Amino acid sequence: MRCQPRDKHQVYIWLKSNQSCLLCDESTGTPQAICTPCESELPWLGDHCLRCALPLAMAGLTCGQCLKRPPAFQQVVAPWAYGFPVDSLVSRFKHQANWPYGRMMAELLSQLLRYRFDEGLPRPDLLLPVPLATRRLRERGFNQSALLARWLSERLHIPEQPHWLLRPLETPTQQGLSAKARQRNLRRAFALAPEAQVHGRHLALVDDVLTTGATAHNLARLLRAGGAARVDVYCLARTPKPEGPR
Ligand SMILES: [Zn+2]
Ligand SMILES: [Zn+2]
Numbered sequence: 001m002r003c004q005p006r007d008k009h010q011v012y013i014w015l016k017s018n019q020s021c022l023l024c025d026e027s028t029g030t031p032q033a034i035c036t037p038c039e040s041e042l043p044w045l046g047d048h049c050l051r052c053a054l055p056l057a058m059a060g061l062t063c064g065q066c067l068k069r070p071p072a073f074q075q076v077v078a079p080w081a082y083g084f085p086v087d088s089l090v091s092r093f094k095h096q097a098n099w100p101y102g103r104m105m106a107e108l109l110s111q112l113l114r115y116r117f118d119e120g121l122p123r124p125d126l127l128l129p130v131p132l133a134t135r136r137l138r139e140r141g142f143n144q145s146a147l148l149a150r151w152l153s154e155r156l157h158i159p160e161q162p163h164w165l166l167r168p169l170e171t172p173t174q175q176g177l178s179a180k181a182r183q184r185n186l187r188r189a190f191a192l193a194p195e196a197q198v199h200g201r202h203l204a205l206v207d208d209v210l211t212t213g214a215t216a217h218n219l220a221r222l223l224r225a226g227g228a229a230r231v232d233v234y235c236l237a238r239t240p241k242p243e244g245p246r
Contacts, residue, residue: 022104023085033104042108043083045238052213053078053238071213072220073205073231077121079105079112082209082237090208090236094144102144105236106151113156113234124204124232127153127160128223130215131167131190149206152234158204164196165219182214190219192226199227207235 019028021035028035048055049063053076056063080086086105093102117123129149137143146162153160169189177185192198205219210233220231 022100033100033107039108042079043081043086043237045078045081048238050075052076053210055081055238055240071217072224073213073216073233075121076210076213076216076233076235076238077109077113077116078210078235078238079109080237082211082239086237094140094208097140097142099147102147103151106148107155109148109234109236110152110155113152121232122202122230123156124158124202124230126201127156127158127204127206127234128165128219129160129162130205130207130219131165133167133189145207148208148236152206160206161196164193164198165222166191166193179212179214182212183218186214186218190222192222196226198223200229202230202232203228204232204234207233209237209239210235211239 019031019033020026021028021038022033023038024035026035030036032039045053046055047057047059047061049061049066051062051066051074052071054063054065082090089101089105092098093105113121127149129143129145132140132143132145143162149160149162152158167189168191203223205216207216210216213233216233220228220233223231
C-alpha cells in the first residue's frame with residue numbers, strides 16, 4: 001500500500017496509459033480502474049429512504065421502519081444496491097482479498113461523497129470503520145471496513161480512527177439470522193475504546209454492505225451515548241428489503 005514511487009507525475013502517466021477496466025479488461029482511457037460503460041451498468045441506488053438508504057418506489061421518503069423506530073444514525077450514503085456485479089465484487093474483495101476491487105469501489109464511493117458534500121451533506125470530523133470480530137479478523141487477515149475507511153480517508157482528507165470501536169465479545173455469524181436475532185446479538189457486542197473522544201463530534205461509520213442496519217444502529221447508539229453529535233454511515237451497497245421491493 002505504501003510502495004508508490006515518489007514522483008506522482010510519473011505514476012499518473014503510468015496509470016493513465018496502462019489502466020485496464022477491472023470488469024471487462026478494455027482500456028479505460030482514464031486513471032480510473034473501471035471503464036465508463038461498465039461503471040454505468042453498476043446497480044446504482046435509485047430512490048431510497050432518506051435515512052437508511054433502503055430502496056423505495058419514490059424519492060424523498062423515509063421508510064416505514066425508520067419512521068416507526070428512528071435509527072441512531074442520521075443518514076446512510078451508499079452508491080449501489082447490493083446486486084450483480086457489486087455483490088460479487090464485494091465478496092471477492094472480502095473473501096479473496098481482491099484489493100483492487102475494493103479500491104475501485106472505494107474510489108467511486110469517495111466520488112459520490114465529494115458530490116454529496118458539495119450538495120450540502122455535512123462533512124464528518126472522523127471516519128470509524130465497523131470493527132470485525134477477533135475470530136473473523138484472524139480468519140480473514142484484514143478488516144475490509146478498515147481498508148475502506150483508510151482509502152476514503154486518503155481521498156477525502158478526513159482523518160480515520162480505526163481503533164476507537166471495539167468488538168470485545170465474539171458474536172455468532174450474522175448471516176442467515178432474522179433482524180431480531182441480529183439485534184439481540186449486537187446489543188452488547190460493541191464497546192468504545194478508552195481513548196475514544198467522541199463527545200460533540202460528527203462521525204461517519206464505514207462498512208462494506210448495510211443489510212438490516214442493526215450493526216450500524218448499535219454502533220451509532222454507542223457513539224451517541226458517548227456524546228457524539230451526529231453519526232452517518234458510508235457503505236458500498238445497501239440490500240433491498242428481503243421480501244422484495246414492495
Ligand atoms: Zn469495463
Ligand atoms: Zn429507512
